[in-house]
Amino acid sequence: MTHRTRHTQTTALLGSLSGSSLDRLHTLADTLVDSLWGDLYTPHGPVPKDDLWRSCHANMGNTLRALNGAGPPSAVLL
Numbered sequence: 001m002t003h004r005t006r007h008t009q010t011t012a013l014l015g016s017l018s019g020s021s022l023d024r025l026h027t028l029a030d031t032l033v034d035s036l037w038g039d040l041y042t043p044h045g046p047v048p049k050d051d052l053w054r055s056c057h058a059n060m061g062n063t064l065r066a067l068n069g070a071g072p073p074s075a076v077l078l
Helices: 003-023 025-036 049-067 073-077
Strands: none
Touching: 003 025, 003 049, 025 049
16 A cells, blocks of 8 residues: 555545534533533633633634644644
């Protein structure tokens, strides 16, 4: 298998996985916030739960769109 073939297959796989993940972005954000809440974050700080959710949702969305080819590649590096 050539390097170009592996790259093409990897790109297609990332596109497929990120696309299906984008379809479930709200649920993924819920799951991430639920796993962080009570451990790193509490009702007393450092941020309200809805702010944490919006941040997680936006960051995951930007990263998934970049992996899907619909956003700037630099979003993956943030």
